[in-house]
Amino acid sequence: MNAHSETAVGEPIVSAPFFLRGELIEGTDVIQKSRDLGVTFATPNIPFDKAVPPRSEVPPLLNVPTAEIIDFLVETGQRLVAPDNEYVHECFDRMASTHILPRSVFENVGKHAVAYLDKRILQAELEQNFPDPKALDGWIPKQDFNGRKSFVRAYAPRLIHVLPGNSPGVAVKSIAQGALVKAFNLFKMSSADPFYTVAILRTMAEIDPEHPIVKSMSAVYWRGGDAAVESVLYRPQYFDKIVAWGGGDAINNVVKYIGPGFQLVSFDPKTSISMLGREALESEESMDIAANAAASDLMMLNQEACAASRFQFVEGPQDKVDRFCEKFQRCIADRAEASGDVRPLSSDLKEEVEALMMMDDEYGTWGRADGKGLVIRSEEPVDFHPINKIGNVVRVDSLDDAVKWVNVATQTIGFYPSARMADYRDRLGAGGAQRVCPLGEAGASTVGNPWDGMYPLHRFVHWMVNENGIDGG
Amino acid sequence: MSTAIEKLMSYVDAPDRFDHSAAELRPLQIEALNERFQDRKDNIKLLRHRADEAGVTEITSVEDMVPLLFPHTAYKSYPESFLMQEKWDRLTKWLGTVSPYPIEDVDMEDIADIDDWISRLAAKGHYISCSSGTTGKSAMLIAGQKDMDWSKLDTVQVFAWGSGVEPQANRYMVGCAPVAAVPKNQTIGEAQKTAFSKPEWGRWNYPVPPITVGSLTKMVVMRKKMADGVALPQEIADFEATSAERQQVIDDAITLTADNIIANRDKLLMVSGMWSGLYAVAKAVRDKGYSAKDFNPDNCIYVGGGLKRAQLPDDYNEFVHQTFNINPERDFQNYSMQELNSGMPKCREGNRYHVPPWIVPMILNKDGDALEPYDLNGGEIEGRAAFFDLSLDGRWGGVISGDKISLDYSPCACGNKGPSIRDNIARYADLEGDDKIGCAGTIDAYVRGVA
Numbered sequence: 001m002n003a004h005s006e007t008a009v010g011e012p013i014v015s016a017p018f019f020l021r022g023e024l025i026e027g028t029d030v031i032q033k034s035r036d037l038g039v040t041f042a043t044p045n046i047p048f049d050k051a052v053p054p055r056s057e058v059p060p061l062l063n064v065p066t067a068e069i070i071d072f073l074v075e076t077g078q079r080l081v082a083p084d085n086e087y088v089h090e091c092f093d094r095m096a097s098t099h100i101l102p103r104s105v106f107e108n109v110g111k112h113a114v115a116y117l118d119k120r121i122l123q124a125e126l127e128q129n130f131p132d133p134k135a136l137d138g139w140i141p142k143q144d145f146n147g148r149k150s151f152v153r154a155y156a157p158r159l160i161h162v163l164p165g166n167s168p169g170v171a172v173k174s175i176a177q178g179a180l181v182k183a184f185n186l187f188k189m190s191s192a193d194p195f196y197t198v199a200i201l202r203t204m205a206e207i208d209p210e211h212p213i214v215k216s217m218s219a220v221y222w223r224g225g226d227a228a229v230e231s232v233l234y235r236p237q238y239f240d241k242i243v244a245w246g247g248g249d250a251i252n253n254v255v256k257y258i259g260p261g262f263q264l265v266s267f268d269p270k271t272s273i274s275m276l277g278r279e280a281l282e283s284e285e286s287m288d289i290a291a292n293a294a295a296s297d298l299m300m301l302n303q304e305a306c307a308a309s310r311f312q313f314v315e316g317p318q319d320k321v322d323r324f325c326e327k328f329q330r331c332i333a334d335r336a337e338a339s340g341d342v343r344p345l346s347s348d349l350k351e352e353v354e355a356l357m358m359m360d361d362e363y364g365t366w367g368r369a370d371g372k373g374l375v376i377r378s379e380e381p382v383d384f385h386p387i388n389k390i391g392n393v394v395r396v397d398s399l400d401d402a403v404k405w406v407n408v409a410t411q412t413i414g415f416y417p418s419a420r421m422a423d424y425r426d427r428l429g430a431g432g433a434q435r436v437c438p439l440g441e442a443g444a445s446t447v448g449n450p451w452d453g454m455y456p457l458h459r460f461v462h463w464m465v466n467e468n469g470i471d472g473g
Numbered sequence: 474m475s476t477a478i479e480k481l482m483s484y485v486d487a488p489d490r491f492d493h494s495a496a497e498l499r500p501l502q503i504e505a506l507n508e509r510f511q512d513r514k515d516n517i518k519l520l521r522h523r524a525d526e527a528g529v530t531e532i533t534s535v536e537d538m539v540p541l542l543f544p545h546t547a548y549k550s551y552p553e554s555f556l557m558q559e560k561w562d563r564l565t566k567w568l569g570t571v572s573p574y575p576i577e578d579v580d581m582e583d584i585a586d587i588d589d590w591i592s593r594l595a596a597k598g599h600y601i602s603c604s605s606g607t608t609g610k611s612a613m614l615i616a617g618q619k620d621m622d623w624s625k626l627d628t629v630q631v632f633a634w635g636s637g638v639e640p641q642a643n644r645y646m647v648g649c650a651p652v653a654a655v656p657k658n659q660t661i662g663e664a665q666k667t668a669f670s671k672p673e674w675g676r677w678n679y680p681v682p683p684i685t686v687g688s689l690t691k692m693v694v695m696r697k698k699m700a701d702g703v704a705l706p707q708e709i710a711d712f713e714a715t716s717a718e719r720q721q722v723i724d725d726a727i728t729l730t731a732d733n734i735i736a737n738r739d740k741l742l743m744v745s746g747m748w749s750g751l752y753a754v755a756k757a758v759r760d761k762g763y764s765a766k767d768f769n770p771d772n773c774i775y776v777g778g779g780l781k782r783a784q785l786p787d788d789y790n791e792f793v794h795q796t797f798n799i800n801p802e803r804d805f806q807n808y809s810m811q812e813l814n815s816g817m818p819k820c821r822e823g824n825r826y827h828v829p830p831w832i833v834p835m836i837l838n839k840d841g842d843a844l845e846p847y848d849l850n851g852g853e854i855e856g857r858a859a860f861f862d863l864s865l866d867g868r869w870g871g872v873i874s875g876d877k878i879s880l881d882y883s884p885c886a887c888g889n890k891g892p893s894i895r896d897n898i899a900r901y902a903d904l905e906g907d908d909k910i911g912c913a914g915t916i917d918a919y920v921r922g923v924a
Contacts, residue, residue: 038839347841347873348546355550358518358570362563383553383610407702431702 014041014094016194018220019201020050022209032223034098034191035165041098041194046220046229051186052238059156060212061182066136069179070122072204072213077117079203080172087206091199095168099192102340105302106168110196113169117176121447126180128448129457130154136182139466151466156182157240159460160233162224162254163197164245164267165190166304171197174243179213181460186239187219194221225253236261240462243267265459267452270306270411271385272297274439275313275399275424280416281320287327290416293440295331297414298391300443302341307412307442310386312393313402318377321395322364325375328391329366333373336389344371345388352384381405399424408432411452414439477505478863481831485623486630491820491827491889495882496849498891499535502833505863507532509870510541517869518570519547535835539844542835542859542871545812547571548612557694561590571868572599572615588687600656600867602811603686611689612811616657617867620814624657625664627815627864632665635818636805638743638773640668645737646676649730649746649754650777651723654683657811665775669743677733679750680726682719731757734797738767744797745775752789755796768798776806808894812872814865817894823886825893834892835859836880839901841873851883857901858894875900 017026027044034041061069079085092110096103115121126133132140139151159181161174171187175197178185187197197219205214222229234242234257244254245267258264274297280290300308312328314321345353353369356362356376364377376382377393386392396402403424406413410433415421418438425436434453435445450456475483480501484490510532514524520541524530527540551567554560561584569576579597584590591601598618603611629640646666652658670676682688695712698704731754734742744751751774758764774797786792794804806819808826817826828834836845836856845856858878862870879895 347544351544351546351550354519354522355547355567355570356552358522359552359563359567380554404701407700 014039014097016041016043016094016189016221017198018044018046018218019198019205020047020218020220021053021216022205022214023050024198024202024205025050032191032194032221034194037098037100039098041094041191043194043221046222048232051218051220052233053184055237059158059182059184060215061179062156064182064212066126066133066180066182069182069213070119072207072211073117073122073176073179074119075207076200076204077114079207080114080117080200081111085203087199087202091195094195095193098194099168100166100343101302101304105339105341106193109301110168110172113172116169116173122176122180124448125177125457129455136180136461147470149468149470151468153464153466154181154461155464156184157460157462158238159183160186160188160239160242162188162242162244162246163190163193165192167301168193168196170245171200175200175217177457177460179216181457183216183460185217186233187217188224189219189221191221191223230254230257234262241265241460243456243460245269265454265456267456269409270434270452271311271409272307272309272412272414272442273311273313273406273410274298274309274414274416275402275420276315276324276416276439277399277420278315280314281316281324287324290439291324291327291331293416293438294328294391294414295335296440297412297442298332299335299339299389302336302339303387303389305443309412309414309442310390310392311381311405312391313396313399313405314393315396315399318395321377321393325364325366325377325393328393329373329375332375332389332391333367336371336373341389342371343388345369345390349384349387349390352382353390356382403427403431406431406433411435412437412442414442416440477501477508478831481505481863482623484830485626490829491634491891491893493830494849494884494890495892498830499849502830502863503532503534505831506535506538506833506861509861509863510538513573513869516573519543520869535833536844538833538861538871539835539837539842539859541869542841542861542873543571543869544841544873545612545810545875548614548812549610551610551613553610553693553697556587556690557697559584559586564590565594568594568599568601568613568615573866573868574599574617586687587690588685591686595656601686602655602657603653603689610693611686613686614811615868616814616865619866620864621656621660623814623864623866624660628661628664629668631807631816631818632669632775632805635807635820636773636775636803637821638669638803638805642667642669643671643741644669644743644773645674645740646670647730647734647737647742647744648677648679649744650750651679651681651684651726653689654685665745674737674740677730677737679746680729681722727753727757730754731761734758735761735763735767738763739769741769742772742797743775744772745777747777748785748789748793751776751793752785755793758796763796765795765798768796770798770800771803772797772799773803774799774805806896808898810872810874810876812874813860813862814870815862819896820885820887820889820893822888823893824896825881825885825887826896826898827885827889828880828892828894830891831863833861833863834880834894835861836878837873847882849882851881853879853881853883853895855879858898875902877901 015026017024025044028042029045030043032041032043080088092107095106099106134140135152135154139153142152143149159178163174164170189197201217201219241263242254243265244251246269251266254264274294276290280286294312297309314324350369357365367374371388373389375391375393377395379395381394382392406428413428413433413436415436416439421436428436514520523541529537529541532538551564555564562581565576565579576599579593594601600616600621602614633640646669666676735758802821804821808817815829815832817828819826836847836854837859838845838856841857845854847854858874858876860872877899879897880892882892884890885893
């Protein structure tokens, strides 16, 4: 990983320091390139021996009560949104050069994510993820019908988190969850955001540099797939689990290292959709309401989020569906304009969209292929992945016809009207879907609910048993 | 009266065709670009759209052409469902959006499959070639009879210039690669055979079933079915069994070809293929105990395409040459792409690919939307390769490639004054790496086994 070329002397280059269990490590040993914008930034070499604590060390958080951890996380949250937090300011300044989203958008997301660091939310996470959250704090006595006794512990795991590049909010959540399960955590940051995780950890260290939470957290960057790093770190002798977001090459790289003792907890790449019943087309008012709600779901993180809707199945005749498309496009364009996001479409995407525009008797299009909000109406989902403020309205005679397009990559399905959810959820589950919700509410979820088909904290921990015999205890 | 395009194309067999500097040719090239643009702007629907969007009405400089270049992906922008559901009329209509000539009177009755559709189009003078990608969509490149006639001429000229081999019809030709059975490849193959192969010896065709657009498309269709979750387990089992059989045939072809070369080692040979195939055959020949000493020192080699992501040892080039006794003087390499209609041969003295007068090279930024600064009087520029091939008649000649190249307007070490390309061509797709991770994604990440 030292083979990267140096940039020309004098060119200003953003520095991305590492955080290793309380220690900030700065350096310009390696010149890296961000994935989306090709911006260069500098990092130190990874001090491997600091990033991997020896197995002889009991995890620092093991015997810190979860109540104390929650208090510390809550305090961290308060400091993160404090106007005088220099780490966060500086981090957003740096991110502005590497992130695909406009500053105002990721800044909002970053701040919004801090709301997760709330006492009631964190407690609810523990209560929903574990039948008995006390198993995190101590050895829980058990006895079976034979009279055999034992103790069970949700033992603190060693986790590598491979963070996604699309949403800065994930850093907040991952740090909190890693702390709640008392893990020793190594965060692999993304090239789009090699800063925010470190800013959060520095904020923690400022509260108490010797706190066991701080001593349990490290954050570094390497280029995903770099065998010189991954082959060293991805070993069961060092870590129990790798918590990875994404798919394709990102996961294929990780999968190579999975084996006995080194497990994958994957947050898979997801596509979200909307289903609008004919009720949406009943009147101008209902169309307005539905178009607005559909645009709200589509524009989550300006359509960079996994819960952001990409395909909208609309039940009804073409003329009414087209009227809806017109309103829908306007709602998207308004939100796009308000966000200040002016990214053009990638040339491949533009090419595909323009081909459909040429085939105008088969497809309807509203807006232009300019990244400012576009709706394409078709009889089947388009081949490409709608991204950068594009809605693909698929006209159907009945929502029953839309069910076949749900697959194992489908995450959220927003319904209008919500009364129709109950008719569909069983069939959608069989197809592979994970959640249904009222249209317009793709972003919100009940505190402590499962994610990606699982209770993640439950998957993170290393369940350990202390058998105590028939007469023991 | 001869047009600017005709003047430039008349250089095709001029021995000094690469010796004209860009500064000398540029005024004529601009005139030719405008001729072509004026002639096509109302006939190619996609071009019309581009020109309207960019507000271009006339080409007065190379800059004017940039927004009118088609990315290499333009020819695969057809909706895949047309293929899946065999909507031939719709696919024909899509083709019409990139064709300068109306596609009319094509018999659409009872088309059996995509190969049948392609042959019906060919019957009306529309020749479809496809890109050789194995996953994802195939590009469908439309061309006409004039393009075929040009290819015939150009391929022989390019090879003769680049290898120093005169077309004397005195060699035994050995194909070391499966060739896609598309009109352009067939035309090129025929032309080379006529020019270089001794008629009574014939030609060794690589012993694998022809790769047709249909066979390439099967893979695409299967992938889509897997993604949509409608591929049944037995269907996948059958598909994989067929793939395994096919692989066996491909493996056998290497040995059969090596045996044939050895049996004909006393003849003057012209071996052809892509590096991966040539290397595999060369290795088989070596394994059987034969090498340079057993072959004629005047043998020659025709290499088409780059490495295509093949994993080969560092010394693959020397290994192949030394196996077949190819003199370094005879080292031939050509830079081109399916989207173009002409080749750019590499000179032996300067080791650079030379751009002919009828191809206007443009170096764009990585995004492909603006020219990198350049000076026609000299200097090397690095960036995304784009070309306007004025020899193309049956489709728009302006293409943005996926390649990163270094173009120099200074004279080459070989003495020629025309623009030339350094031998370090790379694909952007290979340079980007795969440091991508995010929670938003597609079903593509869940499909395995058709890569």
